[in-house]
Amino acid sequence: METFDKDNRYSNILGWLAFLVTSVALYMVFEYAPTERVMGHIQRLFYFHVAAAWIAFFAFFVVFVGSIIYLKKRSTFWDNIALASAEIGVAFTTIVLITGPIWARPIWNAWWTWDPRLTTTLILWFIYIAYIILRASADESEKKARFAAIFGIVGFVDVPIVFMSIRWWRTIHPQVIEGGGMNLAPTMVQTLLVSIAAFTFIYFYLLLRRVKVEVLKNQVKEMKEELRKLQYN
Amino acid sequence: MTFFKQIKALVWKDLKSEFRTKEMLSSMLIFAFLVIVIFSFAFDPTDETLKEVFPGIIWVAFIFAGILGLNRSFVAEKQNNSIHGLMLCPADRSAIYFGKVITNLVLMLIMEAISLPIFIILFDYSFSGSILKLILVILLGTFGFVAIGTFLAALTANTRTSEVLLPIILFPVIVPLVIGAVESTGAIFIGEEMSEILPWLKVLGIYDLIFITVPFMLFDFVLEV
Amino acid sequence: MKNLDYLFAGYLIIWIIIFSYTMFVGKKQKNLEEEVEFIKRTLDKLN
Numbered sequence: 001m002e003t004f005d006k007d008n009r010y011s012n013i014l015g016w017l018a019f020l021v022t023s024v025a026l027y028m029v030f031e032y033a034p035t036e037r038v039m040g041h042i043q044r045l046f047y048f049h050v051a052a053a054w055i056a057f058f059a060f061f062v063v064f065v066g067s068i069i070y071l072k073k074r075s076t077f078w079d080n081i082a083l084a085s086a087e088i089g090v091a092f093t094t095i096v097l098i099t100g101p102i103w104a105r106p107i108w109n110a111w112w113t114w115d116p117r118l119t120t121t122l123i124l125w126f127i128y129i130a131y132i133i134l135r136a137s138a139d140e141s142e143k144k145a146r147f148a149a150i151f152g153i154v155g156f157v158d159v160p161i162v163f164m165s166i167r168w169w170r171t172i173h174p175q176v177i178e179g180g181g182m183n184l185a186p187t188m189v190q191t192l193l194v195s196i197a198a199f200t201f202i203y204f205y206l207l208l209r210r211v212k213v214e215v216l217k218n219q220v221k222e223m224k225e226e227l228r229k230l231q232y233n
Numbered sequence: 234m235t236f237f238k239q240i241k242a243l244v245w246k247d248l249k250s251e252f253r254t255k256e257m258l259s260s261m262l263i264f265a266f267l268v269i270v271i272f273s274f275a276f277d278p279t280d281e282t283l284k285e286v287f288p289g290i291i292w293v294a295f296i297f298a299g300i301l302g303l304n305r306s307f308v309a310e311k312q313n314n315s316i317h318g319l320m321l322c323p324a325d326r327s328a329i330y331f332g333k334v335i336t337n338l339v340l341m342l343i344m345e346a347i348s349l350p351i352f353i354i355l356f357d358y359s360f361s362g363s364i365l366k367l368i369l370v371i372l373l374g375t376f377g378f379v380a381i382g383t384f385l386a387a388l389t390a391n392t393r394t395s396e397v398l399l400p401i402i403l404f405p406v407i408v409p410l411v412i413g414a415v416e417s418t419g420a421i422f423i424g425e426e427m428s429e430i431l432p433w434l435k436v437l438g439i440y441d442l443i444f445i446t447v448p449f450m451l452f453d454f455v456l457e458v
Numbered sequence: 459m460k461n462l463d464y465l466f467a468g469y470l471i472i473w474i475i476i477f478s479y480t481m482f483v484g485k486k487q488k489n490l491e492e493e494v495e496f497i498k499r500t501l502d503k504l505n
Binding site: 041045048091094209210217219220224230233 | 466476480484487490501
Binding site: 071081123126127130131133134137138139143145146149150151153154155157161162164165166169170 | 301381384385388389391392393394398401402404405406408409412413416431432436439440443444446451454455457
């Protein structure tokens with residue numbers, strides 16, 4: 001197993017870094033940041049909720065970039081990046097979609113509000129779930145990568161239009177609950193930034209690990225091919 | 234042959250074979266009709282709330298019926314491998330895309346032109362808006378739906394679960410289009426001012442423009458062998 | 459103070475999702491590494 005140890009060293013370092021920064025972020029969320037006056041303790045959910053949303057969006061941007069580069073260069077590397085990033089993005093979007101209602105329930109007395117940001121996140125979740133399903137239902141790996149890349153571009157181009165249209169839609173239908181509008185103290189902003197940093201480290205850690213899995217899959221495939229040739233000779 | 238002549242030839246081929254059997258058109262029409270009838274059981278057709286959801290209902294019917302046509306447009310070419318014949322044509326690949334878009338657009342518009350009056354009669358809906366504006370909205374909405382739908386149908390035609398996959402990947406992408414189409418149709422139905430409708434027309438216009446350009450740029454990648 | 463339940467539930471879910479995804483990837487990687495080792499040994503034997 002020695003061959004893998006070297007490859008795994010970087011992801012291990014990144015993993016420990018992620019752990020460290022996350023610990024600091026958690027300390028700041030629960031101890032350093034002041035309790036919000038109106039919402040109380042539940043507002044502490046805000047930091048990781050927003051950080052998850054940022055990282056999810058960043059992950060989908062990486063899918064978009066990876067898809068474009070893949071279609072230009074046809075390198076498996078960029079396809080792996082796009083796939084890994086889409087999966088991690090869906091995981092973080094799921095976090096946003098679950099923590100959103102948990103935060104909304106005690107504050108607004110409703111689990112779900114058709115707030116533009118929350119609704120856009122839901123549509124994003126659907127788009128990238130579709131991306132993963134599309135990938136799974138193509139037969140050959142080249143087709144998988146090509147179709148996924150095409151959809152990765154289309155899906156990301158759609159995001160700003162989705163957000164715009166949902167925002168206009170909500171302004172026409174009177175909103176019972178007004179979202180957003182929070183005055184952030186400087187310590188709160190610092191806590192948010194550290195939380196985002198923590199999730200960024202976790203993102204890159206997971207990205208590295210997930211890409212590694214794809215590399216191993218290809219390696220297994222090639223070796224099996226070699227084995228098959230040997231057996232026939 | 235010029236680009237437009239090529240597209241014309243492709244559209245003509247598709248429409249000719251469709252009008253010979255009227256397979257797709259009749260299925261789409263009956264399906265749209267069925268969706269409306271199902272909705273009338275789901276909501277009380279004599280109720281006031283129906284007036285508010287009516288624009289939504291007709292777009293749901295159009296989109297569901299449209300999916301049927303989109304699914305067939307490339308899967309039908311896979312039978313007998315006619316897609317390879319198309320790809321061997323001395324024509325730009327995007328001509329195939331535009332040809333399919335126009336064919337699907339024609340089929341959907343025929344379906345909508347027949348079913349919309351029936352829907353209005355069935356629900357006894359008192360229509361008080363301008364018909365010209367309504368036609369404009371239906372044209373813009375249908376065009377956007379067909380533009381991205383045809384493109385994604387070409388993608389899914391090459392996968393194992395094409396018929397199931399298309400709605401899953403198409404519906405999240407057309408959210409802005411549905412919002413724009415439903416809102417503007419609703420505003421026209423109750424005879425709102427043009428200034429109320431214009432923002433939604435803009436959404437539809439921007440959507441159409443983007444989702445005819447992006448597929449045009451990417452279509453070569455879909456039809457690689 | 460009942461809001462603390464919600465706060466706790468929120469953070470619990472965040473870490474459940476991240477940990478289960480990490481576990482999922484880790485397990486996949488381990489299985490694949492074992493497979494690579496296995497095929498390598500078989501190849502060595504055959505050569």
